[in-house]
Every structure is written in C-alpha cells, then in structure tokens.
Amino acid sequence: MTDLTVNGQPVRYRLAPETPLLFALRDVSNLTGTKYGCGSGECGACTVHIDGRAVRSCRVPIAQVEGTMVTTIEALSRDRGHPVQQAMVAEGAIQCGFCTAGIVMAASALLAANPQPSDADVAGAITNLCRCGVQPRLVRAIRGVARGDGAILAVPPPGIDPADAAHAIPALSAKP
Numbered sequence: 001m002t003d004l005t006v007n008g009q010p011v012r013y014r015l016a017p018e019t020p021l022l023f024a025l026r027d028v029s030n031l032t033g034t035k036y037g038c039g040s041g042e043c044g045a046c047t048v049h050i051d052g053r054a055v056r057s058c059r060v061p062i063a064q065v066e067g068t069m070v071t072t073i074e075a076l077s078r079d080r081g082h083p084v085q086q087a088m089v090a091e092g093a094i095q096c097g098f099c100t101a102g103i104v105m106a107a108s109a110l111l112a113a114n115p116q117p118s119d120a121d122v123a124g125a126i127t128n129l130c131r132c133g134v135q136p137r138l139v140r141a142i143r144g145v146a147r148g149d150g151a152i153l154a155v156p157p158p159g160i161d162p163a164d165a166a167h168a169i170p171a172l173s174a175k176p
C-alpha cells in the first residue's frame with residue numbers, strides 16, 4: 001500500500017510497488033488529464049507535480065511517492081485559469097492538445113521556482129516534446145507570464161470568468 005495526497009485528497013493505492021505513478025493516477029484515480037506518451041521519460045506528456053517539482057510520472061514507481069503531495073493538471077487551478085494556461089491559449093500554443101497538460105505542469109513548476117526565467121531557463125526546464133511544433137509560442141507564453149503581460153489578462157479563454165482570470169494572474173506574475 002502507498003499513502004499519499006493527490007490533488008489535496010488523501011489517497012491509498014493498493015498497487016504493486018513498481019506500478020508507475022502515471023498508471024495509478026489515470027487508471028485508479030481516473031485523472032486522465034495526465035497523458036501516456038512514450039512511457040520512457042522522454043516526452044513529458046505525463047508530467048505532474050510531486051511536492052511542487054515537475055516530474056515525469058511514467059518513470060516514478062508508486063512506492064517512491066509515499067507521503068508526498070501530488071498535483072495533476074485537474075487541480076492546478078479551480079477554473080482552468082492558471083496564468084500558464086491562459087498564456088498558452090493567448091499565444092496559440094495549443095494545437096492537438098495531447099502534450100498540453102504536461103507542458104502546463106512543467107511551465108507552472110518552472111515559474112513557481114523561478115518567476116523570471118531566461119530563455120535558457122525555459123529551454124532547460126521545458127523539454128517536453130510537441131509534434132505540433134508549438135515550442136516558439138510556448139516560450140513566448142512563458143515569458144509573457146513572467147512579465148505579467150497585460151494582454152494575457154485582457155483575453156481570458158472561453159469559459160473563464162474574467163474576474164477569476166484577473167484574480168489568478170497576479171499570484172504568479174508578481175515580481176520578486
């Protein structure tokens with residue numbers, strides 16, 4: 001058995017210790033926003049936060065996450081209005097969408113740890129693969145969040161209440 005916290009809820013998985021965290025999240029907890037891509041730690045589609053760090057969950061045996069706090073894309077923001085999500089929509093950095101959740105999780109962890117990343121910081125932290133080729137737009141989106149780009153504030157994505165969006169942006173975009 002493995003006890004941990006997933007998206008703020010205590011969870012006990014009764015799985016073989018070598019079971020990848022990704023399978024526990026998707027197949028047991030039905031948190032299917034986290035995607036299975038390569039299964040070998042290369043693509044980043046399975047990225048989640050473990051104690052605030054971006055981790056590729058396909059390569060993490062469940063036994064290694066005992067007592068940790070895991071966050072998936074479903075809990076990153078209550079309204080899908082996280083600044084990274086808004087910025088990626090505003091920049092057109094979402095195409096087929098398969099890799100998007102992993103990229104958002106990686107970018108949000110980067111900005112939480114380093115609110116003013118350089119292009120080199122972004123390149124080093126966001127190694128997720130995207131076959132649609134959004135990387136240049138992705139870098140612009142992340143740098144826009146780091147700048148507290150007003151254009152992002154002005155155009156929340158469809159379905160996001162502008163008041164919620166305006167509330168969400170300053171939390172991450174505040175200068176140190």
Ligand code: FES
Pocket residue numbers: 035036037038039040041042043044045046047056057058059
């Ligand atoms: Fe985990 Fe590709 S599915 S890195």
